[in-house]
Amino acid sequence: xxxxxxxxANGISLRNSAIVAxxxxxxxxxxxxxxxxxxxxxxxxxxxxASTVSNIFDAQxxxxxxxxxxxxxxxxxxxxxxxxxxxLRPVNKSLSLLTAWFRIVYAxxxxxxxxxxxxxxxxxxxxxxLTPFGAEQVSGMVMLSLSxxxxxxxxxxxxxxxxxxxxxxxxxxxxxxxxxxxxxxxIAALGYLIDGFGTLLSPGYDISISTFTFxxxxxxxxxxxxxxxxxxxxxxxxx
Numbered sequence: 419x420x421x422x423x424x425x426x427a428n429g430i431s432l433r434n435s436a437i438v439a440x441x442x443x444x445x446x447x448x449x450x451x452x453x454x455x456x457x458x459x460x461x462x463x464x465x466x467x468a469s470t471v472s473n474i475f476d477a478q479x480x481x482x483x484x485x486x487x488x489x490x491x492x493x494x495x496x497x498x499x500x501x502x503x504x505x506l507r508p509v510n511k512s513l514s515l516l517t518a519w520f521r522i523v524y525a526x527x528x529x530x531x532x533x534x535x536x537x538x539x540x541x542x543x544x545x546x547x548l549t550p551f552g553a554e555q556v557s558g559m560v561m562l563s564l565s566x567x568x569x570x571x572x573x574x575x576x577x578x579x580x581x582x583x584x585x586x587x588x589x590x591x592x593x594x595x596x597x598x599x600x601x602x603x604x605i606a607a608l609g610y611l612i613d614g615f616g617t618l619l620s621p622g623y624d625i626s627i628s629t630f631t632f633x634x635x636x637x638x639x640x641x642x643x644x645x646x647x648x649x650x651x652x653x654x655x656x657x
Contacts, residue, residue: 517588
């Protein structure tokens, strides 16, 4: 790799951008499951709106924490988009920019659907303006808001899938990255695209292919932190 590809025009090294992206991804990999599985999903009781409302009312602090964590994840997505753009700009500047924009749009969509969780907090707060509504009506609106959040997030994964598709292509074409990594990311992208379009086109879609195809994202994290942005000579020395 020549010095021009090792440093961008602003003097930011590819290695530093790779580390930023890698740290951002690993933080997201830790925080997102905490917000979704450890907090949010533990409060939701399928097909039991009353219990769900009661759980959220009793754990409003935890519910707010989940929203805060999701917000941090959305911000981290933007940082990761920047890091990957700098890293892959030597491959194809315009396509790398498009790839970054797909991830930024995904982050914006995630931020937008979080409004549904804020609505849940308002509904369980027993505010005076909710007096005209009965308990069953409020419970129904809570479940609808939670459903809107889940569906909105699933649909945003279509955008994320296109991001991974372009990312995989760029990595495959890059002479300083492993082609197998690009292939694994394309496979991960297809999982998200199938799940996203499946949710959009079939109301009863309950398959999660992305659960089995995400390995490329994990490999990417380790590659960015260990080898990302290094020259071939540096990699050879470390190996």
